[in-house]
Amino acid sequence: MSPALAVIDMQNVFGDADSPWRTPRFDEVVGTVGALATAFADRAVFTRFIAPAVPTGAWQAYYEEWPFALQPADAPAWDVVESLAEVAAHAAGTDGRGGTLDAATFGKWGPELARLVGADNRLVVCGVSTDCCVLSTVLAAVDAGVEVLVAADACAGLDDPSHAKALDLIALYAPLATVVTTAQALALAGA
Numbered sequence: 001m002s003p004a005l006a007v008i009d010m011q012n013v014f015g016d017a018d019s020p021w022r023t024p025r026f027d028e029v030v031g032t033v034g035a036l037a038t039a040f041a042d043r044a045v046f047t048r049f050i051a052p053a054v055p056t057g058a059w060q061a062y063y064e065e066w067p068f069a070l071q072p073a074d075a076p077a078w079d080v081v082e083s084l085a086e087v088a089a090h091a092a093g094t095d096g097r098g099g100t101l102d103a104a105t106f107g108k109w110g111p112e113l114a115r116l117v118g119a120d121n122r123l124v125v126c127g128v129s130t131d132c133c134v135l136s137t138v139l140a141a142v143d144a145g146v147e148v149l150v151a152a153d154a155c156a157g158l159d160d161p162s163h164a165k166a167l168d169l170i171a172l173y174a175p176l177a178t179v180v181t182t183a184q185a186l187a188l189a190g191a
Contacts (some may be wrong), residue, residue, distance in 0.1 A: 002043055003043065003120055004123050005045070005126070006113060006123055006124070007044060007045070007047065007088070008134050009048060009127050009129070010080055010088075011049065011077070012076055013049075013077040013078060014128045020066065024158075025157075026128060029155060030081065032182045033126050036124065038087055045091055049103065049104070050103070051071060051104060052104040107136035107137045114144065117141075117146055123147070124150075124180075126185075129158055130155040130166040131162040147176060147178075149177075150170050150179050152179050152181065
């Protein structure tokens, strides 16, 4: 069985040129993310970072710095970018019906992704931002005992140095986490 694929937060809020949360190389990874999502379609899920209805704890201070982000879950900012929307709609999702997995946290690992991973116990990860939501998802999955493969050229960070540092940190978790290319991940899609 092939690994599952988690496409992390390929949303308008990170791809829009006018967004305060713009990920500079977002547009450069859309094609590779789309190729992975298409190849893993029946084992893929798209995640969405969304704001909580009411921030609690340290999230209160976070949203004081980013008040624009306090938008409802159905706001266009949180949508998967249009160029990936069709493949997201056909993804297996966490319930086998397609769609997305929403979370008001940086890390997206939890029971829903664990069900998608299943007995294969391997997860390919791509998306944005390498140095935030991707890293947080990878580390939580590794702690759960999942083998994680991060498609480096299908991820983008806040900037190139932060992207590289995050990948270096992930590589330190070998053999639980491995940094791979999109080509290497695609080879696993039919495994």
